[in-house]
Amino acid sequence: MSDTLSAKITLDKDFVISAVDPRLFGGFIEHIGRAVYTGIYEPGHPAADPDGLRADVYELVRELDMPVTRYPGGNFVSGYNWEDGVGPRAQRPRRLDLAWRAVETNQFGTNEFIRWCRKANTAPLLAVNLGTRGADAAAALVEYCNHPGGSAWSDLRRAHGHAAPHGVKLWCLGNEMDGPWQMGHRSAGLYGQAAASAAHMMKRVDPTIELVVCGSSHRKMRTFGAWELEVLEHTYDLVDYLSLHTYYGDHEHDLPGFLAKPDTMSDFIDETAALCDAVAARRHATRRMMLSFDEWNVWYHSNAQDERVTPWAVAPPLVEDVYTAADALVVGGMLITLLNHADRVKVACIAQTVNVIGPIMTRPGGPAWRQTIFYPFQQASRFGRGVVLRQLVESPTYDAKERAGVPYLKSACVWQPADQTLTVFALNRSLDQSLALAVDLRAFPTLALKEWVTLRYADLDACNTADQPNTVTPQTRTGATVTREGLSAVLGPASWNVIRLERPT
Numbered sequence: 001m002s003d004t005l006s007a008k009i010t011l012d013k014d015f016v017i018s019a020v021d022p023r024l025f026g027g028f029i030e031h032i033g034r035a036v037y038t039g040i041y042e043p044g045h046p047a048a049d050p051d052g053l054r055a056d057v058y059e060l061v062r063e064l065d066m067p068v069t070r071y072p073g074g075n076f077v078s079g080y081n082w083e084d085g086v087g088p089r090a091q092r093p094r095r096l097d098l099a100w101r102a103v104e105t106n107q108f109g110t111n112e113f114i115r116w117c118r119k120a121n122t123a124p125l126l127a128v129n130l131g132t133r134g135a136d137a138a139a140a141l142v143e144y145c146n147h148p149g150g151s152a153w154s155d156l157r158r159a160h161g162h163a164a165p166h167g168v169k170l171w172c173l174g175n176e177m178d179g180p181w182q183m184g185h186r187s188a189g190l191y192g193q194a195a196a197s198a199a200h201m202m203k204r205v206d207p208t209i210e211l212v213v214c215g216s217s218h219r220k221m222r223t224f225g226a227w228e229l230e231v232l233e234h235t236y237d238l239v240d241y242l243s244l245h246t247y248y249g250d251h252e253h254d255l256p257g258f259l260a261k262p263d264t265m266s267d268f269i270d271e272t273a274a275l276c277d278a279v280a281a282r283r284h285a286t287r288r289m290m291l292s293f294d295e296w297n298v299w300y301h302s303n304a305q306d307e308r309v310t311p312w313a314v315a316p317p318l319v320e321d322v323y324t325a326a327d328a329l330v331v332g333g334m335l336i337t338l339l340n341h342a343d344r345v346k347v348a349c350i351a352q353t354v355n356v357i358g359p360i361m362t363r364p365g366g367p368a369w370r371q372t373i374f375y376p377f378q379q380a381s382r383f384g385r386g387v388v389l390r391q392l393v394e395s396p397t398y399d400a401k402e403r404a405g406v407p408y409l410k411s412a413c414v415w416q417p418a419d420q421t422l423t424v425f426a427l428n429r430s431l432d433q434s435l436a437l438a439v440d441l442r443a444f445p446t447l448a449l450k451e452w453v454t455l456r457y458a459d460l461d462a463c464n465t466a467d468q469p470n471t472v473t474p475q476t477r478t479g480a481t482v483t484r485e486g487l488s489a490v491l492g493p494a495s496w497n498v499i500r501l502e503r504p505t
């Protein structure tokens with residue numbers, strides 16, 4: 001076996017997948033565990049601002065540059081009365097949150113979230129409760145948020161101190177309604193009808209909003225496929241996006257298989273797009289349904305620990321995965337998958353943002369820090385905006401347990417016409433061999449190397465913690481060359497790479 005593998009990418013500026021919708025780099029804050037309380041909101045914390053919002057946390061969220069953030073769930077939303085979370089705090093009820101078997105104090109609600117969004121430089125993506133509630137409560141929330149005034153719900157918002165409408169553009173019609181774990185779970189037909197009624201009424205209140213209807217909670221759902229076809233039969237003309245969710249883990253300690261999972265995510269997107277197109281064909285529709293991948297991430301480290309959580313606590317530590325260097329590679333691979341599907345996926349939300357399977361962790365009363373997965377997300381968000389190029393990739397492959405022919409190289413290339421930069425995101429999935437990458441730059445003859453940043457840590461189980469927050473961080477590398485023919489770089493084993501080329505001034 002040779003020590004170094006070789007792979008090649010050929011690009012052409014005219015061969016384009018799509019412009020990237022910046023909302024591909026969205027986040028998610030749910031009322032679960034410590035995402036809200038002691039995550040983004042902690043009055044009395046030394047870094048809390050006068051609104052009780054942790055400035056140390058929203059500064060880190062700004063580093064991630066998330067154009068949208070989904071809220072308030074997740075499973076939580078399917079039992080949530082949004083009215084409980086607005087108005088004078090002293091009068092807000094404490095409720096049992098049946099989704100996570102915790103006590104919800106409602107000290108943080110819609111208006112506090114909108115205020116946080118402004119500070120975190122993100123836009124709200126609100127989900128409505130289609131589990132235990134329906135079209136009426138959903139339309140009332142749109143009226144509360146978006147109607148200027150002169151009606152009961154909009155005047156209530158004004159009375160709560162928000163004279164200007166919040167202008168929430170993007171809305172989810174429930175959450176994971178295909179899942180038996182969901183409050184108010186129902187069949188595709190019943191959900192499709194409920195979503196259609198809600199969509200109709202919500203768009204009557206504000207015709208400028210965009211709506212996401214629930215697709216499958218993951219690809220292995222027994223109803224995957226049939227669910228999409230039926231839900232879209234009811235809602236195709238009323239909604240703008242269909243959702244899909246996925247989480248991956250390395251339960252079997254099979255790293256090659258874990259690193260191959262982003263390719264399964266790719267299949268899931270292709271299959272979901274095909275289902276949408278099948279419905280379009282049956283309806284003779286010319287409009288193509290776009291996708292919202294509004295929950296995706298690695299999630300498995302905390303599973304066992306969560307079994308032991310005592311119910312009915314306020315903001316218990318739940319779903320607090322501590323991410324490893326290996327997880328950062330998988331998250332990088334998932335980001336590459338999203339970029340390469342920028343023609344269909346217009347919204348995506350890493351789930352979640354803080355403490356709960358999040359790139360950012362906090363200690364109550366203590367510091368906030370960046371998990372390993374923070375870095376690939378930040379780099380993709382910063383440099384992955386532009387036009388994704390169609391690549392011709394030649395790469396050696398390996399066979400994982402559940403998938404044969406996995407290319408060692410996983411890559412996405414983004415051209416930014418405005419500043420004439422080309423960014424190559426490249427994952428070397430070999431655990432023990434370097435990979436000599438050649439990128440044929442015939443369409444970009446005048447580009448020069450700007451920087452090569454890599455995330456590679458020999459101990460793939462290494463993590464960042466409160467006490468050692470900088471164990472796994474990106475490093476600048478040298479040794480890449482750019483000639484008229486192309487770019488050459490030898491990617492280390494098990495490494496995530498961001499190679500940026502620019503037009504010299």
Ligand code: AHR
Binds near residue numbers: 030075
């Ligand atoms: O993100 C955690 C949970 O995962 C969400 O509440 C739910 O939608 C999904 O199952």
